[in-house]
Amino acid sequence: MEEKLHLTIDEVHQLAKEALLANGFSDQHAQAIAENVTSGERDGCASHGLYRVLVCVNSLRSGKVSADALPIITTPAPAIVKADAQGGYSLLAHRLALPVLIEQTRKTGIGALAINHCLHFSALWMDIEPLTEAGMVAFAFTPSHAWVAPAGGNRPVFGTNPIAFGWPRKDRSPFIFDLATSMVARGEIELYRRAGKPIPEGWGIDAEGKSTTDAQAVLDGAMLTFGGHKGSALSAMVELIAGPLIGDMTSADSIEFDKGTGSSPRGGELIIAIDPDRFLGDDREQHFSRAEKMFTAIESQGARLPSQRRYQARMRALEEGLDISKKLYDEIKALSYSG
Amino acid sequence: MEEKLHLTIDEVHQLAKEALLANGFSDQHAQAIAENVTSGERDGCASHGLYRVLVCVNSLRSGKVSADALPIITTPAPAIVKADAQGGYSLLAHRLALPVLIEQTRKTGIGALAINHCLHFSALWMDIEPLTEAGMVAFAFTPSHAWVAPAGGNRPVFGTNPIAFGWPRKDRSPFIFDLATSMVARGEIELYRRAGKPIPEGWGIDAEGKSTTDAQAVLDGAMLTFGGHKGSALSAMVELIAGPLIGDMTSADSIEFDKGTGSSPRGGELIIAIDPDRFLGDDREQHFSRAEKMFTAIESQGARLPSQRRYQARMRALEEGLDISKKLYDEIKALSYSG
Numbered sequence: 110m111e112e113k114l115h116l117t118i119d120e121v122h123q124l125a126k127e128a129l130l131a132n133g134f135s136d137q138h139a140q141a142i143a144e145n146v147t148s149g150e151r152d153g154c155a156s157h158g159l160y161r162v163l164v165c166v167n168s169l170r171s172g173k174v175s176a177d178a179l180p181i182i183t184t185p186a187p188a189i190v191k192a193d194a195q196g197g198y199s200l201l202a203h204r205l206a207l208p209v210l211i212e213q214t215r216k217t218g219i220g221a222l223a224i225n226h227c228l229h230f231s232a233l234w235m236d237i238e239p240l241t242e243a244g245m246v247a248f249a250f251t252p253s254h255a256w257v258a259p260a261g262g263n264r265p266v267f268g269t270n271p272i273a274f275g276w277p278r279k280d281r282s283p284f285i286f287d288l289a290t291s292m293v294a295r296g297e298i299e300l301y302r303r304a305g306k307p308i309p310e311g312w313g314i315d316a317e318g319k320s321t322t323d324a325q326a327v328l329d330g331a332m333l334t335f336g337g338h339k340g341s342a343l344s345a346m347v348e349l350i351a352g353p354l355i356g357d358m359t360s361a362d363s364i365e366f367d368k369g370t371g372s373s374p375r376g377g378e379l380i381i382a383i384d385p386d387r388f389l390g391d392d393r394e395q396h397f398s399r400a401e402k403m404f405t406a407i408e409s410q411g412a413r414l415p416s417q418r419r420y421q422a423r424m425r426a427l428e429e430g431l432d433i434s435k436k437l438y439d440e441i442k443a444l445s446y447s448g
Numbered sequence: 449m450e451e452k453l454h455l456t457i458d459e460v461h462q463l464a465k466e467a468l469l470a471n472g473f474s475d476q477h478a479q480a481i482a483e484n485v486t487s488g489e490r491d492g493c494a495s496h497g498l499y500r501v502l503v504c505v506n507s508l509r510s511g512k513v514s515a516d517a518l519p520i521i522t523t524p525a526p527a528i529v530k531a532d533a534q535g536g537y538s539l540l541a542h543r544l545a546l547p548v549l550i551e552q553t554r555k556t557g558i559g560a561l562a563i564n565h566c567l568h569f570s571a572l573w574m575d576i577e578p579l580t581e582a583g584m585v586a587f588a589f590t591p592s593h594a595w596v597a598p599a600g601g602n603r604p605v606f607g608t609n610p611i612a613f614g615w616p617r618k619d620r621s622p623f624i625f626d627l628a629t630s631m632v633a634r635g636e637i638e639l640y641r642r643a644g645k646p647i648p649e650g651w652g653i654d655a656e657g658k659s660t661t662d663a664q665a666v667l668d669g670a671m672l673t674f675g676g677h678k679g680s681a682l683s684a685m686v687e688l689i690a691g692p693l694i695g696d697m698t699s700a701d702s703i704e705f706d707k708g709t710g711s712s713p714r715g716g717e718l719i720i721a722i723d724p725d726r727f728l729g730d731d732r733e734q735h736f737s738r739a740e741k742m743f744t745a746i747e748s749q750g751a752r753l754p755s756q757r758r759y760q761a762r763m764r765a766l767e768e769g770l771d772i773s774k775k776l777y778d779e780i781k782a783l784s785y786s787g
């Protein structure tokens with residue numbers, strides 16, 4: 110059994126923030142990153158939790174991310190916000206631009222936020238949850254590094270290219286999903302490789318384009334999208350709308366920029382928000398009750414709504430705190446002294 | 449071999465329009481429907497081609513659609529257009545609202561069009577292609593009838609719920625996909641049933657929720673989404689944003705409204721348009737060339753871009769005209785005299 114430490118949520122946040130500050134991140138960036146990884150840890154998403162602090166510090170030491178860039182927020186059109194992260198992590202730009210997006214969207218009914226020139230590792234559900242808290246419907250998209258082959262192809266073109274969607278619910282946690290358009294997350298294949306176990310058929314192909322269950326061969330070859338040509342089409346869409354449309358890199362550009370340093374993907378993120386009040390006016394409650402009826406129809410047959418496991422983990426963490434791997438704790442703590 | 453007739457595209461259009469007019473559709477509605485089914489036939493999409501004329505006339509005779517409703521176009525917010533089809537087919541409302549959406553989106557950068565209170569059968573690629581011709585990026589979503597079970601469930605909740613996306617390309621046909629979030633189209637299962645052939649595993653479940661290859665059992669039970677829980681999440685999104693968000697029916701509401709008449713689904717459609725010029729200004733060409741680089745990377749490895757087969761069929765039809773089933777031709781012709 111791996112040794113664990115029990116921490117409160119505040120202690121997790123402090124652990125992350127201290128390590129980031131010690132390595133030169135500005136207070137604003139350290140705060141935004143620490144909040145993000147703490148939310149991941151709190152919700153039981155280890156892949157977007159504390160270990161990201163190690164990646165952030167590595168990216169900084171590789172010279173791939175700015176420690177203190179101040180984002181520039183502009184509004185080039187009545188329903189568009191641009192947040193130029195200027196080479197920093199996306200999170201501070203996101204935090205500064207979100208109130209502007211919300212204010213605009215209340216006026217126009219629908220609005221878009223492009224976060225540009227950032228390094229990106231945030232789970233997209235974290236980026237849209239605040240919009241659902243403001244009563245809005247929200248979408249988010251971001252490319253990553255080119256690791257995934259198109260359907261019918263044999264070489265990487267796409268990133269893992271997640272799509273997230275959020276729907277606000279009265280007095281309940283929002284309906285939110287955040288799905289990679291790749292069959293699985295890259296980290297999952299990494300775990301199989303480390304464990305020396307074969308991966309399931311269909312996750313990827315080797316460098317010759319042949320289907321394989323060898324995790325290392327897929328990491329050297331190409332991952333596949335979920336859902337065959339349909340998932341592949343959606344992945345292409347994410348490249349286009351969160352890359353060229355907003356004036357930023359594709360996953361192919363990003364991995365070229367990375368030059369093998371293993372840093373977070375560099376590029377952009379597109380967030381779209383819709384204010385239901387501008388569609389529905391006084392009839393919002395009546396129509397939103399149709400959505401609740403659908404959720405009931407899903408759950409009453411034993412099917413699950415997305416994010417429910419995450420919300421349960423959150424509730425537990427808020428009440429009882431969290432168990433953190435001692436090894437990870439020690440690694441992050443050590444960063445605070447080697448910064 | 450089935451007997452065929454060779455028609456020009458204009459003759460296909462005239463055949464459709466005459467049958468629709470003879471059965472009482474107003475000139476505007478007949479024109480919009482005839483153009484739509486002619487485009488389907490032209491692009492080799494028989495499922496959205498001439499045979500839809502039979503369905504339209506059947507829906508009219510069942511009292512499920514208005515023959516002459518005049519759509520009401522409003523703009524409740526600077527970036528939102530609503531087109532109330534008032535119980536008619538979606539196509540006339542779409543045609544009248546699209547110029548308003550384009551004009552608004554050029555101002556605001558992003559815009560949304562809700563088509564409400566319509567019967568809907570149009571392929572979504574037809575609804576967004578005019579936006580790509582205007583240089584815009586576009587999305588479309590619509591629910592249908594509740595035929596599809598959520599992942600982990602066993603009873604229909606969702607429609608076949610298509611998602612379409614379009615990206616404009618200079619001097620080329622646009623990048624467009626239009627995918628059902630169900631594993632296959634319902635019509636495909638119908639074809640297996642008529643042929644008495646078993647369907648592939650994974651397309652659907654019987655009324656007890658058990659996996660089956662019996663086409664009739666799936667038509668009586670539930671279809672499944674593509675891509676497991678990810679496709680199911682996307683299908684739920686389509687219900688929410690093209691149903692309650694725009695103040696219209698879900699697929700469950702629609703099938704209840706239908707009362708077994710086999711009419712086209714009733715409800716709404718959501719179209720989102722983005723003007724890349726408002727994101728990119730003078731840098732549009734530079735960034736759009738990144739998209740072309742991605743398309744080249746896909747095609748150079750032998751993978752296909754979506755819609756290519758459709759564009760080839762279109763080219764052939766424009767040059768050579770079309771072969772139409774004589775049986776279908778006679779059935780539609782007969783409608784012109786029985787209206």
